[in-house]
Amino acid sequence: MTIITRFAPSPTGYLHIGSARTALFSWLYARANGGKFLLRVEDTDRERSTQPAIDAIFSSMKWLGMDWDGEAIMQFARANRHAEVAHQMVAAGKAYPCYTSAEELAAFRAANQHAKYRSPWREGGTPPAGAKPVIRLKAPLTGETIVEDKVKGRVSVQNAEMDDMVLLRSDNTPTYMLAVVVDDHDMGVTDVIRGDDHFTNTFRQLQIYDAMGWIAPNFCHIPMILGADGAKLSKRHGALGVGEYEKMGFLPEAICNYLLRLGWSHGDDEVISQQQAIEWFNLDHLSASPARFDMDKLKSVNAHYIRTMDEKKLAAMLNFPAGMENRVQSMLPHLKERADTLVELAASAAFLFAQQNPDEKALTALSEIGKGHIKALLPKLEATNWAAADLETCIKAYITESGAKFPVVGMPVRAALTGTTNAPAVHEIMVALGKTETIARLKAVL
């Protein structure tokens, strides 16, 4: 049997990093098993669904490298099909029109806080003239509904605990429960992998499968992601939209690798490429307890991908001005060792293209003493062959001769050339900038 998974986001906001992990697990499970991965946009909440959120789902999925099979399904467009199934259930005696008015229901709830509402219309009756009913499931009153969940195991709920859920509203629109089940069934979904905030819905959804005589998919509810402090993940912890991570300079490969390890493991492996993940992924090594989001960890994974990325590809991401290829090529091996994100990398490379205003530490380094060393070093540099080893020897000779400690000379030079004091070795910087530019910058600070 072909494995068919799906990702079913509601386009009511940005594609959250936690949802991206859910998508990743579903995508990997399909790809690992030669199955299909389908995308369904659950846009039935017409007030909260927006086009920018729909666009963000598509673009974030593409950016993360999660391709889906076939066209994405738009759930709202299937409303007639959902209604059709509800009416089919009525015809089969599995559901019934309920004419309880909103006022009657509110009065019941006010009087019976936690009790299940049992509609008198379950037993039939003569409909009030002109009233538009909702359609409710005629749920079993006895027995139990059992979920065999891949992560949570076997969990059962007494049917007496569940009321007759509404399937179709009086305006003929489906409820979430009905739409999800009909769509998963029609799309042939074999494995539903989703966040465990949907776990309790599964019992209700199984009642719909049973009523229709449909075979239910396998369920796998993955624990939520918590913040580093153990509280529910929020913006404060870095629970941003996928697009935000792109803006912050994260690589999609790093995000996927990090998200994969957040709730799934393969021995002690931390760095797992997408190809490797497709080979290894299964549902057996999912953690049953919530994972904690750790921004520092994500950064260190990102730093790894920056360091190991093809340098030409990395250079292209810097979007540098024309004619600067040589400078980038000679400095990138040094800069990429120090950057956690592409934004940091770009910031650290800015000095290659133009002399930067000195930051606070650089200003301190460019004291009168610092400038004095630059002045004394200048003619020696001008007379030196412009190669890393020669420049290093020249600077060392000056340090020995002047009796100054290395930083006392190196810092002001670095500050003049880069505007910061935290940059690669000065002789490497000099080679990257070239003789004319180096001398010009040193003179400029004097």
Ligand code: GLU
């Ligand atoms: N649309 C639901 C959500 O975004 C997911 C429904 C499901 O996976 O069954 O939370």
